[in-house]
Amino acid sequence: MNRKIKYSITDLKKWDDEKVIAMISEKAEELQLGLFGENLSIASEAMVEFNAVWNLQECVNQDGFDFFFLSYGIDYGKIAVKGFERIGAGEYKKVTQVAMEDYKNVDYTNITEPHGEICLVSSDFYDLTGLEFFLIKYIRKNYEEFVIK
Structure with missing residues (x-):
């Protein structure tokens, strides 16, 4: 990520779902890392929760809840839970x-291997589908919450 991510509500409206999610996740990551002198403190609660949900999904799908x-x-998990609630992803x-x-x-x-119970719950997470649908549905109704001014 060498360039500052910038987009407008107009951009979000014209982009397809995949690009919308990609751009918002890149901007959220940029803020999380504190690049360009900005951080998540300038983002809306919805964007902070989006970032937590996105990070949780990536981590769990890659290596589990552990x-x-x-x-x-x-x-941070609690923030993701709020995000799931916000977008209507109850499961x-x-x-x-x-x-x-x-x-x-x-x-x-002293654990070097993932804990069994958490791994079982991770399996339940893998079985779920439609997270991007919930995210894009929320974003499309609330563009202003994902634009940093």
């Missing part, structure tokens, strides 16, 4: 909440 919670923590919210409860009950200090 990896997500070890990388980002429970509090994703439910599975994530179960994973959070399981994670709280495991001592990870």
